[in-house]
Amino acid sequence: MSSLDLYQRDLLRAAADASHAGRLPRPDGSATVNNPLCGDKITIDITLAPDNTLSAYTHETEACVLCQASAGLIGSTLEGATATLITETHQAVTQVLEQGSGTLPTQAKGFGIFAAVTDHTAxxxxxxxxxxxxxxxxxxxxxxxxxxS
Amino acid sequence: MTSFDPLAFRNHFPAFAAMRDEGRDFHYLDSGASTLVAAPVIAAMADHDTRLRANVHRSVHYWAEQATQAFEAARDTLAAYFGTPRAEIVLTSGTTQALNIIAYGLSDGLQTGDEVLVAADNHHANIVSWQIHAAAKGATITPIALTPLGQIDEDALAAQLTDKVRIVALSHISNVTGWEVDLNKIGSMIRAKAPNAAIIVDGAQSACHWPLFETALPDLPIDFYACSAHKMFGPTGVGMFWGRSDLMENMPPLLGGGEMITNVSFDGTGFAQPPTRFEAGTPPITQAIGFGAAVGFLTGLDHRAIRAHEVTLAATLAATLAAQPPLDTTILGGADFSRDRAPLVSFAITGCHPHDICQLADRSGVAMRGGHHCAQPLMGHFGLLASTRASIAGYNTPDDMDAAINAIKDAINLLKGT
Incomplete structure (x- = not known):
């Protein structure tokens, strides 16, 4: 798999999607994660509906295109998702990265673009x-x- | 112009022929992380592992004797290269282990109220080791301020130097900007104003061209110097530090195990004299022999001509990148490579992440490093999380610079064209 395959149009488009960029004024929950390899940083704010589904999501990302695309796709596909679906998607994307394929939940098929990252373990x-x-x-x-719950 | 011929120099490095045989474009600009390995190094390690494989300092058979002699000969070669007594050369797994041994050993004498000054341009190895070991003794860790270009702010340092300062941790050459610290000047200032301070120098980026400095380590106003073989055309997994005997004799060992003792009993264990005290367990024997071969190879080089060649390439790359306004490029440390600077070109391009630039450059066979380069405080000084670094060695050519520039432009076109 070449680097050219990695930077395909769909991935660049997802990275450029700024619709969920920024911070929520009153999040129910927040988290910041750093990448120890390169120092990249992402902060995510969310709110949860009474039924525990993801009712709002924003990300503030100082990171590469791959991270931006992943953060953007979460916004466009997982808003409204249950915690269970988020976990399933996380596991499926991990499997896609490790094996080059995997069974993604229907709502999260867009994450299939990351199959191109499989050979780039770093x-x-x-x-x-x-x-x-x-x-x-x-x-x-x-x-x-x-x-x- | 110099008489140095980089294409002829490439003949010492089998990687170029191997990549040619594979039909792979190969523009290796990551020597600041790890240089390519020279042929004599590979030959020495293969010879040892083929004919003389045995542990050292233990058995009495022929092969063990030969292995011990080769291992200690490597120490002799290092001592000659750096102009030190052989007993002041400690072999380690690399610069990081060396700095941790030093930090642990020197921290034993620290107490609350003592100060440890750490230059903010240091690699994490010369920061975190002090945070772990010195802070545990109650010492205060204070960064040494930097100028806007990322050099040590000498006025700020002078103001920080008091008799409470017990440790000063410096980077000889920044692994990000390439700026060199004048160890004579800075060391003398520290000696004059902070007479109780031991001066520890991370030499990972300077050791490869040590003859450029035209001095022996003990003649400098410093106390410890650490480096790694893998940045000196040698193998991974081995490095060394030099330390003054009188200081090392009072340092406890970080690691306990075989060989570093005089006697062991449950009533008490005695430690061997340096350097053995700091070389617990089976050392990296094959790698140390390769390290000796690498330094033997370095000893025969015209370092001045090589550095002139390297810096010319670095200056060309930096100037080309900086002169293209559409790239909106910042060269960390500035684009001036005319003095006191190693050929490390770190840059940031607005809107393009270093990992993406490096990944895309890789498809043209251009090997660069993107990230914080284990120097997050320095990145923070420049207001960045990460940068792209092209680090240059003698085997690089103008063609490599052209390939890098074209690859960077292509990457930017793709990343900004969306």
Missing amino acids: RHACVLMPFEALTQAVKDAQAKTGNS
Whole structure:
């Protein structure tokens, strides 16, 4: 897999999607994750609906295109998702990175673009960083709201 | 113009022929992280592992004797290269382990109220090791301020130097900007104003061309100097530090194990004299022999001509990048490579992440490093999280610079064309 395959149009488009960029004024939960390899940083804010679904999501990303694309795709595909679906998507994307393919949830098929990253193991963390931040933000929100169902 | 011929120099490095045989474009600009390995090094390690494989300082058979002699000969070669007594050369797994051994050993004498000054342009190895070991003794860790170009702010340093300062940790050459610290000047200032301070120098980026400095390590106003073989055309997994005997004799060892003792009992264990005290367990024998071969190779080079060649390439690359306004490029440390600077060109291009630039450059066979280069405080000084670094060695050519510039432009076109 070449670097050219890595930087395909869909990935660049996802990275350029700024629709969920920024901070929420009153998040239920937040998390910041740093990439120890390169110092990249992502901060995610979320709110959870009473049924524990992701009702709002924003990211503030100082990172590479892969991380930006991943953060953007989370916004465009997982808003409204349950915590279970977020976890399933996180696991499926990890599998896509490690194996080059995987069964992504229907709503999250867009993450299939990261199959091109499989051979670039040093970049897997770039794709997964937003998921790690999202997972921490969900836990933060559940701890604050007392809703972990 | 110099008489140095980089294409002829390439013949010492089998990687070029190997990449040619694979039909792979190969523009290796990551020597600041790890240089290519010279043929005599590979030959020496293969010979040892083929004919004389044995542990050192233990068994009495022929092969063990030969291995011990080769291992200690490597120490002799290093001592000659740096102009030190052989007993002041400690072999380690690399600069990081060396700095941790030094930090642990010197921190033993620290107490609350003592100060440790750490230059903010240091690699993490010369920062975190002090944070771990010196801070545990109650010492205060204080950064030494930098100028806008990322050099040590000498006025600020002078104001920080008091008799409470017990340690000053410096980087001889920044692994990001390439700026060189004048060890004579800075060391003398520290000696005059902070007479109780030991001066520790990370030499990872300067050791490869040590003959340029035309001095022996003990003649400098410093106390410890650490470096790694893998940045000196040698193998990974081995490095060394030089330290003054009188200081090392009072340092406890970081690692305990075989060989570093005089006797062991449950009533008490005695430690061997340096350097053995700091070389616990089976050392990296094959790598140390390769390290000796690397330094033997370095000893025969015209370092002045090589550095002139390297810096010419670095200046060309930096000037070309800086002169193209559409790139909106910042050269960390500035684009002036005319003095006191190693050929490390680190740059940041607005809107283009270093990892993306490096990944895209890779498709043209251009090997650069993107990231914080284990120098996050220095990155913070420049207001950055990361940068792209092209680090140049004698085997690089103008063709490599052209390839890098074209690859960077192509990457920017793709990343900004969306």
